[in-house]
Amino acid sequence: MEFSSGRNFMFRVPEGVELVGYLTDFAERHGISTGVLSGIGTLKNPRIGYFLEEEKKYKVMELTGTYELVSLSGNISIREGKPFIHLHVSLGGPDGKLYGGHLVEGEVFVAEVFIQELLGEPLERKPQDNGLSLWDAEKT
Amino acid sequence: MEFSSGRNFMFRVPEGVELVGYLTDFAERHGISTGVLSGIGTLKNPRIGYFLEEEKKYKVMELTGTYELVSLSGNISIREGKPFIHLHVSLGGPDGKLYGGHLVEGEVFVAEVFIQELLGEPLERKPQDNGLSLWDAEKT
Amino acid sequence: MEFSSGRNFMFRVPEGVELVGYLTDFAERHGISTGVLSGIGTLKNPRIGYFLEEEKKYKVMELTGTYELVSLSGNISIREGKPFIHLHVSLGGPDGKLYGGHLVEGEVFVAEVFIQELLGEPLERKPQDNGLSLWDAEKT
Numbered sequence: 123m124e125f126s127s128g129r130n131f132m133f134r135v136p137e138g139v140e141l142v143g144y145l146t147d148f149a150e151r152h153g154i155s156t157g158v159l160s161g162i163g164t165l166k167n168p169r170i171g172y173f174l175e176e177e178k179k180y181k182v183m184e185l186t187g188t189y190e191l192v193s194l195s196g197n198i199s200i201r202e203g204k205p206f207i208h209l210h211v212s213l214g215g216p217d218g219k220l221y222g223g224h225l226v227e228g229e230v231f232v233a234e235v236f237i238q239e240l241l242g243e244p245l246e247r248k249p250q251d252n253g254l255s256l257w258d259a260e261k262t
Numbered sequence: 263m264e265f266s267s268g269r270n271f272m273f274r275v276p277e278g279v280e281l282v283g284y285l286t287d288f289a290e291r292h293g294i295s296t297g298v299l300s301g302i303g304t305l306k307n308p309r310i311g312y313f314l315e316e317e318k319k320y321k322v323m324e325l326t327g328t329y330e331l332v333s334l335s336g337n338i339s340i341r342e343g344k345p346f347i348h349l350h351v352s353l354g355g356p357d358g359k360l361y362g363g364h365l366v367e368g369e370v371f372v373a374e375v376f377i378q379e380l381l382g383e384p385l386e387r388k389p390q391d392n393g394l395s396l397w398d399a400e401k402t
Numbered sequence: 403m404e405f406s407s408g409r410n411f412m413f414r415v416p417e418g419v420e421l422v423g424y425l426t427d428f429a430e431r432h433g434i435s436t437g438v439l440s441g442i443g444t445l446k447n448p449r450i451g452y453f454l455e456e457e458k459k460y461k462v463m464e465l466t467g468t469y470e471l472v473s474l475s476g477n478i479s480i481r482e483g484k485p486f487i488h489l490h491v492s493l494g495g496p497d498g499k500l501y502g503g504h505l506v507e508g509e510v511f512v513a514e515v516f517i518q519e520l521l522g523e524p525l526e527r528k529p530q531d532n533g534l535s536l537w538d539a540e541k542t
Contacts, residue, residue, distance in 0.1 A: 192333070193335050222472040
């Protein structure tokens with residue numbers, strides 16, 4: 123879990139594309155196996171998830187309309203042999219109230235994204251008994 | 263949109279100054295053209311914006327009082343030949359509820375800020391038809 | 403307040419541990435004096451603080467149940483000769499509403515954390531008249 127620094131990417135995602143899919147393609151296209159991701163912008167009709175531990179699945183909520191992407195933070199690692207992006211978002215409505223959770227999908231109005239690649243032994247997501255797909259944990 | 267790593271700055275912004283103006287001056291003073299910014303702290307009477315797509319301008323809301331600066335995230339790039347800082351914030355009130363959006367301005371009570379400089383072809387903000395000033399987008 | 407880049411750590415915190423204590427131990431164990439920290443995940447029964455300026459202390463709120471850790475951001479510096487971690491969090495409930503503030507403590511369900519070590523003159527927290535423990539401020 124110690125990594126050296128790889129490439130840095132900062133860019134604007136094109137208007138109209140779906141954010142999670144676009145960033146997953148970006149990671150594949152540039153061969154990024156491990157990395158950290160952050161960003162800001164504005165999303166339309168984002169769908170966010172809240173994990174239901176007992177049901178072992180996400181409850182998905184759709185927010186209708188346009189939201190300021192107040193924070194986008196997450197990581198890139200390997201799942202089933204491919205780059206997988208895990209993102210959480212906070213989203214601001216027209217009254218300034220914030221909503222958020224796990225980003226399922228969202229249409230980009232504006233997204234300014236920074237990706238910091240990490241080089242080293244890849245972190246791999248493996249299915250867990252709790253219904254999530256996680257890296258091996260550090261020692262306690 | 264690929265960058266090498268430049269300098270790292272971590273510091274506390276002086277109490278009482280206006281945050282956006284201070285950070286813009288900081289970037290100018292240190293010659294930072296491109297970078298990523300994050301931070302935490304406490305702000306007073308922050309003014310936040312929500313972009314109104316149809317009106318092509320920000321609706322500005324003033325939050326009265328003191329708010330935990332739960333997240334500060336953004337970037338530095340070039341607009342009209344000078345460093346320009348684009349920041350989004352999430353702000354926590356005394357009841358723990360969060361508000362946020364585009365940071366228009368805020369008085370610093372505490373702000374602990376990290377700036378990571380990026381070196382390479384500068385990203386330049388250019389006026390768009392939608393009323394925003396944006397970098398050229400990546401390819402779809 | 404200028405630093406060169408040190409080690410990068412990305413890892414999953416073990417389920418069930420208390421997050422602030424675990425990360426403090428992690429910094430001590432790896433000899434990290436200065437750094438920046440971010441992450442996402444899910445926390446249980448987090449306790450968050452809002453600083454009461456007049457009373458010079460935090461009001462602490464406990465959020466009962468499980469919350470998406472929508473953003474975790476903070477830094478590592480020195481207080482009383484040891485690594486000290488200052489973290490702010492935004493937390494999403496089952497209805498997608500966000501709560502947050504200064505993280506006092508929280509039980510980890512999932513926490514995926516990135517730590518970027520910074521090398522240079524350590525930043526030291528010193529007790530202030532306002533009741534907080536802060537680094538010397540930058541010049542205005």
